[in-house]
Amino acid sequence: MELIVEFGFPELPSSVVAQAEQDLRALTLSAVQDALLAEGDLEAESYSTPRRLAVRLSPLRLAQPDREVEARGPSVAQAFKDGQPTKAAEGFARSQGTDVAHLERRETPQGEYLFAKRKVAGRPAKEVLLEILPQVLTQMRFPRTMRWADGAPRLPRPLIWAMGLMGGEVLPFAIGPVTAGSETYGHRVTAPGPHAVESAKAYACVLRGADVEPDRAVRRARVADGVRAAAEEQGLRAEIPEDLLDEVTDLCEWPMAFLGRFETAYLELPEPVLTATMIHHQRFFPVREADGRLAARFAAVRNGGQEDVVRRGNETVLAARLADALFFFKEDRRQTLRARRDQLRGIAYAPKLGTLYDRSVRLAHLAGKLAELAGHPDLKSTLEEAGALALCDRATALVRELPELEGTMAKAYAQLDGEGDAVCRAVGERVRPRGAEDELPETPEGTLLALADRLDHLVGFLASGRAPTGSQDPFGLRRAAIGALRLWERLPGLSLPDALDAALAGYSGLLGDAAAGAREQLPVFLAGRLASRAEEQGHDARLMQAVLAAGIEHPGNVFARLAALEEVAEADEFTPLVHAARRAKNLAKEGDDFGAVGEEAALLSAVESVEREGDALFAGGDYAGYLRRASTLYAPLDRFFTELMIMSEVPEERSRRQAILHRAHLVLSRVAEIAALSAE
Amino acid sequence: MTLQEMIFALHRFWADEGCYIGQPYDIEKGAGTMNPLTFFRALGPEPWRVGYVEPSRRPADARFGENPNRLYQHHQYQVILKPCPANVQDIYLRSLAAIGLDATVHDVRFVEDNWENPSTGSWGLGWEVWIDGMEVTQFTYFQQMGGIELLVLPAEITYGLERIAAYVQGVSNVFDVEVMPGLKYGDLFRRQEYEHSAYSFNHASVEYLQTTFQGSEAEAERASAEGLYFAAYDHVLRMSHAFNLLEARGAIAPAQRTAYIGRIRDRAREVAELCVADRERQGFPLEGRVLRWS
Numbered sequence: 001m002e003l004i005v006e007f008g009f010p011e012l013p014s015s016v017v018a019q020a021e022q023d024l025r026a027l028t029l030s031a032v033q034d035a036l037l038a039e040g041d042l043e044a045e046s047y048s049t050p051r052r053l054a055v056r057l058s059p060l061r062l063a064q065p066d067r068e069v070e071a072r073g074p075s076v077a078q079a080f081k082d083g084q085p086t087k088a089a090e091g092f093a094r095s096q097g098t099d100v101a102h103l104e105r106r107e108t109p110q111g112e113y114l115f116a117k118r119k120v121a122g123r124p125a126k127e128v129l130l131e132i133l134p135q136v137l138t139q140m141r142f143p144r145t146m147r148w149a150d151g152a153p154r155l156p157r158p159l160i161w162a163m164g165l166m167g168g169e170v171l172p173f174a175i176g177p178v179t180a181g182s183e184t185y186g187h188r189v190t191a192p193g194p195h196a197v198e199s200a201k202a203y204a205c206v207l208r209g210a211d212v213e214p215d216r217a218v219r220r221a222r223v224a225d226g227v228r229a230a231a232e233e234q235g236l237r238a239e240i241p242e243d244l245l246d247e248v249t250d251l252c253e254w255p256m257a258f259l260g261r262f263e264t265a266y267l268e269l270p271e272p273v274l275t276a277t278m279i280h281h282q283r284f285f286p287v288r289e290a291d292g293r294l295a296a297r298f299a300a301v302r303n304g305g306q307e308d309v310v311r312r313g314n315e316t317v318l319a320a321r322l323a324d325a326l327f328f329f330k331e332d333r334r335q336t337l338r339a340r341r342d343q344l345r346g347i348a349y350a351p352k353l354g355t356l357y358d359r360s361v362r363l364a365h366l367a368g369k370l371a372e373l374a375g376h377p378d379l380k381s382t383l384e385e386a387g388a389l390a391l392c393d394r395a396t397a398l399v400r401e402l403p404e405l406e407g408t409m410a411k412a413y414a415q416l417d418g419e420g421d422a423v424c425r426a427v428g429e430r431v432r433p434r435g436a437e438d439e440l441p442e443t444p445e446g447t448l449l450a451l452a453d454r455l456d457h458l459v460g461f462l463a464s465g466r467a468p469t470g471s472q473d474p475f476g477l478r479r480a481a482i483g484a485l486r487l488w489e490r491l492p493g494l495s496l497p498d499a500l501d502a503a504l505a506g507y508s509g510l511l512g513d514a515a516a517g518a519r520e521q522l523p524v525f526l527a528g529r530l531a532s533r534a535e536e537q538g539h540d541a542r543l544m545q546a547v548l549a550a551g552i553e554h555p556g557n558v559f560a561r562l563a564a565l566e567e568v569a570e571a572d573e574f575t576p577l578v579h580a581a582r583r584a585k586n587l588a589k590e591g592d593d594f595g596a597v598g599e600e601a602a603l604l605s606a607v608e609s610v611e612r613e614g615d616a617l618f619a620g621g622d623y624a625g626y627l628r629r630a631s632t633l634y635a636p637l638d639r640f641f642t643e644l645m646i647m648s649e650v651p652e653e654r655s656r657r658q659a660i661l662h663r664a665h666l667v668l669s670r671v672a673e674i675a676a677l678s679a680e
Numbered sequence: 681m682t683l684q685e686m687i688f689a690l691h692r693f694w695a696d697e698g699c700y701i702g703q704p705y706d707i708e709k710g711a712g713t714m715n716p717l718t719f720f721r722a723l724g725p726e727p728w729r730v731g732y733v734e735p736s737r738r739p740a741d742a743r744f745g746e747n748p749n750r751l752y753q754h755h756q757y758q759v760i761l762k763p764c765p766a767n768v769q770d771i772y773l774r775s776l777a778a779i780g781l782d783a784t785v786h787d788v789r790f791v792e793d794n795w796e797n798p799s800t801g802s803w804g805l806g807w808e809v810w811i812d813g814m815e816v817t818q819f820t821y822f823q824q825m826g827g828i829e830l831l832v833l834p835a836e837i838t839y840g841l842e843r844i845a846a847y848v849q850g851v852s853n854v855f856d857v858e859v860m861p862g863l864k865y866g867d868l869f870r871r872q873e874y875e876h877s878a879y880s881f882n883h884a885s886v887e888y889l890q891t892t893f894q895g896s897e898a899e900a901e902r903a904s905a906e907g908l909y910f911a912a913y914d915h916v917l918r919m920s921h922a923f924n925l926l927e928a929r930g931a932i933a934p935a936q937r938t939a940y941i942g943r944i945r946d947r948a949r950e951v952a953e954l955c956v957a958d959r960e961r962q963g964f965p966l967e968g969r970v971l972r973w974s
């Protein structure tokens with residue numbers, strides 16, 4: 001038998017549709033399997049539009065199989081007193097529909113217990129589905145939900161209708177005030193319906209006849225193809241960003257692409273202003289000439305209406321937005337970007353952390369200092385200039401109107417003002433990465449300025465006592481930390497203590513002694529972010545903890561060290577090495593290793609040779625090579641432990657042996673504190 | 681269709697849907713939601729349907745009458761349907777047809793846009809409705825009002841009248857909108873827009889506004905202590921408008937903003953709680969009463 005279930009909503013947020021479709025499919029599959037209704041391997045197809053989520057499953061059984069279930073009762077000790085069954089035993093037997101004599105005794109790891117076996121007749125599929133289908137909806141998770149009816153699960157929008165069919169028969173399950181039927185609804189305007197659906201197979205076909213494309217992949221392809229074709233017809237090329245394509249796909253049920261135009265006068269605006277207005281504000285696809293220049297056209301998608309009317313309307317709206325933008329652009333251009341720096345004195349950065357002008361002073365100094373520390377002294381003056389200029393676009397009208405253009409406009413205005421190329425690149429790249437997965441800056445100057453920006457932010461807010469709590473992170477410190485760590489991977493030579501000192505120096509005037517608090521807080525905060533980022537990416541938390549325990553003096557090498565540890569930890573000889581490292585760590589004590597003989601001397605010379613060769617491997621970033629080289633210490637360590645009594649009665653001998661172990665432990669724990677990986 | 685005819689058409693349409701056609705409330709406010717016909721009636725279990733025009737003042741949006749789209753005062757057409765009918769979007773689409781926007785001709789979209797008014801402790805989920813790419817309506821399923829969770833779901837439909845009129849009439853500047861034959865929007869409001877812009881940004885006395893804010897706050901608290909929630913609410917509205925002007929005037933530092941909003945919210949919550957308690961004492965008189973509400 002085949003099952004189809006559809007849930008109908010007023011337009012869902014476009015951002016939830018795709019995920020909700022996957023969740024519905026997975027939850028329905030597992031619910032049907034858990035209810036023993038699958039007839040062999042289930043096949044599932046799922047559908048979604050802004051107004052519906054649906055799943056189709058087959059083959060299903062008509063009823064659950066009959067089966068025997070076993071229940072565990074009281075322990076034998078509790079079940080009998082003086083050879084007579086207790087109330088506990090009798091109660092259990094009764095609840096299982098049998099008597100004590102028919103219960104089985106069996107030994108378990110917890111002792112001897114009573115067991116009952118009972119035949120359970122399978123229930124008809126329909127009856128079971130009426131129970132489990134509403135639960136599927138209850139189990140779904142959405143980012144924002146609302147109350148909409150008594151006793152109904154919270155959803156992103158109210159449920160308007162539901163449809164459930166198994167083998168042509170209606171499954172009238174109920175959710176709040178809605179009872180499932182055998183009808184679906186078509187396009188809101190052109191074919192609202194209701195439309196009868198006779199079987200699971202007919203579902204998609206019925207909807208296509210009602211101006212709804214229920215298959216998300218097909219709808220997405222239709223948007224992309226339509227947009228591309230509309231541009232190509234005019235010899236132009238549409239630009240199709242993936243996230244815009246996803247959003248547009250989930251804003252319509254029956255997409256139809258068209259091309260519109262705007263006045264060429266607006267091409268005077270910097271390209272990012274045009275594309276941001278089209279993409280973010282209107283969900284239009286920008287269109288380019290064959291040579292790559294932006295054309296005075298846009299491609300858009302409609303869900304209904306008459307093409308010429310809809311085109312005219314969209315053109316009018318875009319023209320109004322571009323007219324505003326051009327007005328602001330011309331206003332902004334009356335002054336150079338540099339000349340606006342003074343206006344930053346009137347814009348607060350955050351309470352206690354001064355104005356944006358104060359921040360720009362800190363940025364200029366910190367970015368220059370980071371350039372030196374990271375081994376780019378040649379970039380120092382560029383970064384000081386870029387740091388001073390980077391925030392000036394916050395004082396422009398265009399960025400006030402379109403805040404997402406911060407950084408982009410700094411670069412655009414700096415270029416028009418004739419600032420140096422490197423400075424322009426740096427101020428443009430400062431804002432990257434905007435999110436955890438956003439692109440990083442491409443140039444070293446951009447990377448350094450972006451890192452200075454995040455360090456200044458983190459240090460300021462941590463030092464003024466505004467660390468995030470729980471799920472609340474109102475100042476975006478977690479995002480800033482992840483950004484900083486990703487940037488740091490590009491700057492392996494930059495040490496955390498040095499960078500932290502440089503960032504703190506900028507706050508000494510504003511925060512005084514409080515600034516020093518961030519010296520302890522920031523490394524802990526970054527370590528926490530590194531651990532959760534590793535976990536999100538599916539790394540073994542214990543390995544990451546071992547890496548972090550070896551210190552994050554160079555935050556940029558943490559993930560490389562983790563990868564090396566993961567590689568080496570797979571080898572068979574790793575486990576004995578871990579044990580040896582743990583013993584070494586437990587017995588180690590700093591001291592004088594002078595006068596080593598025999599096995600002592602053997603271990604010491606092995607340690608010294610790893611120290612010598614290891615430095616080059618470590619400095620070259622070959623952490624796996626380093627770990628493998630350090631692994632050769634296992635044999636001499638093992639002999640050291642077997643042949644010698646570490647805690648010797650002779651004080652000089654004991655302290656010498658402990659001192660040698662101390663050096664061995666240092667060598668073994670440079671990439672990660674592998675001793676911590678011991679199971680004991 | 682003139683702006684005036686549009687308002688008539690909406691009045692007629694929503695009256696036929698069982699709405700009481702109300703009047704604007706004569707204290708300055710930022711949105712039609714703050715009219716007592718919405719703020720109080722959204723609370724509690726009683727059913728309610730209302731439609732009215734609200735002149736809404738937003739000092740920060742003032743543009744001296746020079747911007748073709750931005751206004752100090754714009755006119756919202758506000759509708760509340762409580763409880764929200766399942767086919768509310770279809771009813772809304774018919775209302776658009778009544779003012780010349782036929783969904784078979786135009787492309788109508790419901791794009792996620794949730795609404796929150798922190799200064800009255802209110803929020804809801806919903807959409808901005810787009811006609812041919814232009815935002816013309818805010819649609820909200822209220823979830824909380826005056827800090828109180830709403831157990832019976834009200835839907836709010838707020839039309840931006842100037843924008844819709846400009847679109848329907850095919851003009852790109854709201855000041856060119858025809859209000860009635862021979863009378864343009866600019867004839868009525870351009871000078872007013874200029875004056876309120878100049879006043880909001882440059883001339884309003886910060887000291888007077890701060891005194892007003894504090895005085896209204898104290899008075900709201902005093903009236904609430906007497907259980908006079910309608911009277912107290914008038915002062916909450918005055919607090920809110922004084923705050924909006926202070927902000928436009930640049931007299932509120934970002935650090936103080938949250939504190940100001942919190943003070944308005946506290947008073948709004950107080951009146952909302954008094955209202956619910958009073959309706960309960962009265963036995964929720966409108967509950968179960970059917971006009972054409974179902």
